[in-house]
Amino acid sequence: MNRIPLIELxxxxxxxxxxxxxxxVFGNRMNSLGLRPRAVITKISSQxxxxxxxxQIGNSQVALGHGMARRIFVKRxxxx
Amino acid sequence: xxxxxxIGNPNVGKSVIFSRLTGVNVIASNYPGTTVGFTKGFLRHDxxxxxxxxxxxxxxxxxxxxxxxxxxQMLDDIKDDEQAIVLNVVDATNxxxxxxxxxxxxxxxxxMIVVLNFWDECKHTGVSINVEKLVQELGVPVFTTCGIxxxxxxxxxxxxxxxxxxxxxxxxxxxxxxxxxxxDKTQKLTHRHxxxxxxxxxxxxxxxxxxxxxxxxxxxxxxxxxFIGESIIGYIAEPLFDKLWTPVLMKISGxxxxxxxxxxxxxxxxxxxSIDYVExxxxxxxxxxxxxxxxxxxxxxxxxxxxxxxxxxxxPRLGILIxxxxxxxxxxxxxxxxxxxxxxxxxxGAMATRVLETKRERFIAATxxxxxxxxxxxxxxxxxxxxxxxxxxxxIVFGTLFVVWxxxxxxxxxxxxxESPEIFVEIPPYRFPYIPGLLKKVWMRIHWFIKEAxxxxxxGVLVVNILYFSGIIQFIGNLAAxxxxxxxxxxxxxxxxxxxxxxxxxxxxxxxxxxxLSKSQMIVSSVVLTMYFPCIATFAVLLKELGIKDMLKSxxxxxxxxxxxxxxxxxxx
Numbered sequence: 188m189n190r191i192p193l194i195e196l197x198x199x200x201x202x203x204x205x206x207x208x209x210x211x212v213f214g215n216r217m218n219s220l221g222l223r224p225r226a227v228i229t230k231i232s233s234q235x236x237x238x239x240x241x242x243q244i245g246n247s248q249v250a251l252g253h254g255m256a257r258r259i260f261v262k263r264x265x266x267x
Numbered sequence: 268x269x270x271x272x273x274i275g276n277p278n279v280g281k282s283v284i285f286s287r288l289t290g291v292n293v294i295a296s297n298y299p300g301t302t303v304g305f306t307k308g309f310l311r312h313d314x315x316x317x318x319x320x321x322x323x324x325x326x327x328x329x330x331x332x333x334x335x336x337x338x339x340q341m342l343d344d345i346k347d348d349e350q351a352i353v354l355n356v357v358d359a360t361n362x363x364x365x366x367x368x369x370x371x372x373x374x375x376x377x378x379m380i381v382v383l384n385f386w387d388e389c390k391h392t393g394v395s396i397n398v399e400k401l402v403q404e405l406g407v408p409v410f411t412t413c414g415i416x417x418x419x420x421x422x423x424x425x426x427x428x429x430x431x432x433x434x435x436x437x438x439x440x441x442x443x444x445x446x447x448x449x450x451d452k453t454q455k456l457t458h459r460h461x462x463x464x465x466x467x468x469x470x471x472x473x474x475x476x477x478x479x480x481x482x483x484x485x486x487x488x489x490x491x492x493x494f495i496g497e498s499i500i501g502y503i504a505e506p507l508f509d510k511l512w513t514p515v516l517m518k519i520s521g522x523x524x525x526x527x528x529x530x531x532x533x534x535x536x537x538x539x540x541s542i543d544y545v546e547x548x549x550x551x552x553x554x555x556x557x558x559x560x561x562x563x564x565x566x567x568x569x570x571x572x573x574x575x576x577x578x579x580x581x582x583p584r585l586g587i588l589i590x591x592x593x594x595x596x597x598x599x600x601x602x603x604x605x606x607x608x609x610x611x612x613x614x615x616g617a618m619a620t621r622v623l624e625t626k627r628e629r630f631i632a633a634t635x636x637x638x639x640x641x642x643x644x645x646x647x648x649x650x651x652x653x654x655x656x657x658x659x660x661x662x663i664v665f666g667t668l669f670v671v672w673x674x675x676x677x678x679x680x681x682x683x684x685x686e687s688p689e690i691f692v693e694i695p696p697y698r699f700p701y702i703p704g705l706l707k708k709v710w711m712r713i714h715w716f717i718k719e720a721x722x723x724x725x726x727g728v729l730v731v732n733i734l735y736f737s738g739i740i741q742f743i744g745n746l747a748a749x750x751x752x753x754x755x756x757x758x759x760x761x762x763x764x765x766x767x768x769x770x771x772x773x774x775x776x777x778x779x780x781x782x783x784l785s786k787s788q789m790i791v792s793s794v795v796l797t798m799y800f801p802c803i804a805t806f807a808v809l810l811k812e813l814g815i816k817d818m819l820k821s822x823x824x825x826x827x828x829x830x831x832x833x834x835x836x837x838x839x840x
Contacts, residue, residue: 244364
């Protein structure tokens, strides 16, 4: 399976986070809300015109800007 | 033990637990040397008085924001205090992410207790946690609570003495591994279906369906605010003033002989032989009626509705929906929160600009709010007075302000150096607000208005009278006439209202009535009064938040844009 940036996920697709690309501070911020490598996420929605992306992680939802979502790489989890 | 720090992630119900543990005397203050606010209260237990500090919500002890820095500083402050403990409030439905902070706290070797809140929600979210095992793994006591119903709170309070320092050891670089191990041993997840609330939650951030939902929510909120506000005025405020207060004032008027210097300062001029609460302009008539009879009812209903919407979890979703648009104005979606608060009163709005991360965003948000967001005091007056000229006139006033808000934002965003950071926010599930906690919050928000507005309105009314009696207003009027008359097309007397607008905008709008302005003059003066400068209380807060240099810049922008917008309106109307 190929690594893709988080923004390329479609609504409802599940994926596993592989890596962050944006330095230590960026990584720390993502980690603090649980967006860490090996976490499983589901995409909920993205706003039009490159607006924020919302994802489900565990029992919580997190919204992040388009630019941030481009710097997080994930692997799709195929539907069982 | 005499001090408890309540610490936890945002949105874990920490403030409800806080409100359960403490009594009515809650003190809101700023952490010394910062603009980060926190609340403090007291728990009485076994004849002891224990101080409880509600630490700003934080996800991590490696701070990524000012609020998180303060949280860490507060922990440092109690390092050597043997009488202080930490209550780590954890969202039981989100154990894995919450344990990140818990393990960071454990690393610091502080005596602590873990509180699993939202325990009742675990069942329908398919989470089951083995509390006994969790106690073994973490090495500190763990209690379950449900903040909303109060379940478990008493047991927690009775068990505070079991507080313990954990001996758990792990490699800090592999903290997520450690969390994974703990989760494997203590938590079981079962599959479950989406609840109706979650479906609504997903729909309200849908890129297309979200917009009509937002409009409906805002329209309903507006309608309820008006309904509650008008009901309080119609059934409580006006009858009280008319039936109880007017007879008292008329007695005093009779004693003072119906006119004269003292009569006019205390009661104002009689209109058609009786007190007119808006036009008389006396300390005891207009000075009391405007803040208490006309404005306070709307302040109460506004903050009640806004706090309800806030506590139900909608605002972050609204922030996401409009994020892209707000970025064009140089601020991100969450800046909608200070803007909305500013509609109640610009003072809490100005303070809420702190939620924004960078100086640039705070400057843009504060300037836009001070210029283009009229406070409830002013809105109520504009509705009352401009409303006589029809709905169209009101529409022009608020439409103009909205356009100014957008254009000025676009300009500031283009010409100010730097970029605004992207939005990054957790979206809490929808919950029905905890009403006693909500009422406490509403009270803290209107408290400021009651404390400050009444004296300021009285001062404003006093100053008006003195300025008129002494002829100073006529003098300033002559000086400012070229601008006021030439650019805005207003009579010289309108200067009085502009001078008083520094003190209170609501009194200033009231002062326009006796001038007999035309429809377009009324519109121009309402817009100018909103834009040209914040009232003195907002000014003081902005000065503190922005610093002198930025405040001067902001004030320059205000005056310049007022002259341009007022001039244009005068030309086209």
